[in-house]
Amino acid sequence: MKYYSLQLQPMQESGAFLLRALQNEETPLLDLLVRESVQNALDAGRNGNQALPVSVDFHIREHSLDAIASTFREGLDVQILGKRYPRTPKLLEIRDSGTEGLTGPMTFDSVDANGQHGNFLKLVFEIGRTRADDSAGGSWGLGKTCYFRMGAGLVIYYSRIKTADGYEERLMASLVEDENRVDRLLLTTQTGIAWWGANDSLRAITAPEHIHEVLKALGAQPFTGKATGTAIIIPLLKENLLPVFDEEGGPAPWWYSSYEDYVNVAVQRWFSARLDNPFFASGRYLSASVNGKEIASADMLPIFRVSQCLYDRAVGEAPEEEDYLTARGIKSNDVLCRAIQLRGEFVGSGQTGWLLAAAITPRQLQMDAPDNAPSPETCIFSKIDSGAPHRPIVTFMRSPGMNICWDDSVDSRGWAGGFTGFSDGRYVVALFLPDSEQELLPSEARGLRSTIQSLEGYLRSCERADHATWVDINGGRVVEKIRAQCGRALKEFGVPPQPSVTVKPLMRMSRKLAELVLPSRGFGGDGRFGKAAPRATIGQGSGGHTVISPELEIMEIRYVASVIAMKWCLRWGMVQPSMPREITVSVDSEAGPITFDTWVESGLGVFPFQLESPRVSSATPSVKSMEVANGTGVRLTVGTASVQPGLMLEGELYVRIIESGGKLLRPVIGVRILDTKGAAE
């Protein structure tokens, strides 16, 4: 393959810089690699068949040094290579299939103005280019630098993509190393950054025979048939990728014996919600394997099964009666399910997310014989169990389903609210799942966007390049409030407040002390100053005197034998002003007024009221009043020229009570608009 060295230019990154760009020295490298590679695969699989999982296969195997020396002989110092790798080195292949692969242009020259750079350019050539879509797992474009830290810095990218004409294979390699190293592998370099690609220009080789030859030398298989996907091959792995386990308190757990086992557990640790979980709610679920052995949900370590179960319960799709928590005999009062709600942060109402937690005994976590499962602390933090009380462990995630981190802080402002754990030895595991669709109120003052932003987008912007925590943007308090609410709920879950019958408020003292040191209003709900001071309301009141719909007012009532005489006032209203209005009478009832028609249809006999002797006293010209045939309405019409805004008519009308039974019934007077045919609108 042809060697291309990156020349030193103004603002040019160097290999040494890139190796430190992720700024995460505390997370074990294999964990970083699993988080980054699976997240990339899941992002690349977002548009695929939603019914199928995204497959990610990890392969760890030995490879010959000669394969590297021959493939990359141009540009590589073979002597140094031999010295640095006296034993047969290992490679790691991360292969995702069912994903779109490294699509898009292969050179910057072929990118249209404002065109998409595509997966190929982003992964192989670009560093620190942010992603624009809120629901993507990655955001900073720096995660991929962890690949260079796994070995000598050599990374081979192989992909098969679907094109308009069929399929295309692409292969490219890059090497990033500290340019200041004395025993660096690159023969001539100023930057410590180089690529190997096609002969004619800096782009991937696409000739299948050539690609297959390189793959064969590395023991990798090409994608065939209709398969598309990407394989990241990292040869020359370091020999010290396994983190150090402090064995003072006991032997290291089984996954510390090989890279394969460690990767297996790391996938469970970071993708417990999505791994082999068809109930995963926000995308395709993940199917992962290590050296061909699939990681099944049922084979996960108990703590990660619990975590997946909490996720499923938060989503609410999986049947609870068949899930792991139920199977392990965890009772409903040992499970917390709480909606987290924030005041004054969102456009609409509804919860910010769900907090799920479970209190589980070591026995329920299969820590007894014969399973002898390692403790949650060992599985998650790779440390020896500390003994009771065990610190609560909280994880949280965005829609891609990767655990952002596992937090076991007992700080009072932490995720567990200062709850230090149950003294009876039960473990507490909790998960917070945000409602990604919630929309935050725009507020530049609080560090938020000036336009509406989804909670998912905000939380994504709160993550750093390693996605290992959420830190509020300056001025924003969304994460802080979520954490505080989760903390409060978990603390109450752990230490339920005991209502005390002996405690009572000292009201007089409360009022007197408030008068001494507080403003009279605003710090409490006491009624001694009257009702709460009205707050400024947003929006406009109904205001204005011009009525929209017609309104009737009864000004005076007189009672004569079997007749109620009333003076009325009608505000014509601005709705369909040319249409006639009708004053109606109906009978009051528990279910609302009964009209003439309903009365008759219901077989209730003679309608008990009749309108009589309508008289309009207003001086408005061209007003006509007319009794409706059955006596239950008076129709008023006004000439079009006389209909002005604010038109008001006054008059008199009699309500005759037809029979003696009517004296116990109550008439209801109303007004309505008629259409041209005389039917009510």
Added chain:
Amino acid sequence: MSIRLPLYRMLNAPLGGGSESEVTYVFRSGDGIDPGATLVSVDQYALGKDSDWNPAEHPLVIQCLIERAPLLEAIFGPQGVVSTDAEILLALEWASADSCWRTLGPVHGLRHEAEDEDVVLDIELEPATVRGSGLLSVQAFLGQFAAEFVPGFAHQPGARLGLLAQPIEIVIDGDGSLFPVLEESLGAEGPLWELKACWSDPQDEPFSSDYVALVLNNAHPHFEQLRDRRALNIEQSPLMRQVFAAWLALVIAQVKEDMGAQFDTYLGAPDADEGIASIADAVRSFIRLGDLRTGSLPELFISTQCWLDFRVRELENAT
């Protein structure tokens, strides 16, 4: 829109408009506690002024006195609602949407020719049954009616005849500040007072006794010395003032520690104008009103004591 027409003449609050003495209200409670009612605006009474009355613990008894002469005139007079041979029934009605219930007090029968005494109505509302605000009205009903049907007069016993006076609004809950003080038995050997601080976010949780409180130990031998009933308007003894100053300083210091670097920013921010004031809002208010020095704990204790003494002098001079 629709309007229900009354089938007979009804009262439309004929009393109280011109003369305050026509209808008067007296508020009482059990155990000799005065609910501390004050007329805060036309027809609106607030409860709790200088009072130990607590709606959760104490009943509320309201008595209404109605002058006889104008009452008879309104009911039996030319503009009245019944003829002089009828009997009407009067009762106080409590209706509160906030409390989600309504009720009538005991009924008082009234005839035109009865003895010449003012009418007294009353109603008792049980503890923990009232909240928010409610309306109290004097309702008239038809008791016995004239044998003959008269157009315009009700003739069904129990028919509502309307309101004798404009309803009064009784405000139980508002936005009046309350200092969270609790009384609890912590034992004779226990401390005289303690700080209850169970907030997780002082900026989010309200300044109420659920999250923060001054707890006074009523089993402590010095508990009775906290109150000074001789100092009528102030009521705290010098010991109580010292307790209070220490408590305030402690809360301020703890909130400051909890908020860390945000504390100073928060102090400089304008007051929140929505929702219930938080614990942090209260602390900011103390610091502003008292010009408290939060630089160090000793300075905070000194400035808090001086502020309280100053406020007590101010209130004493005002009386």
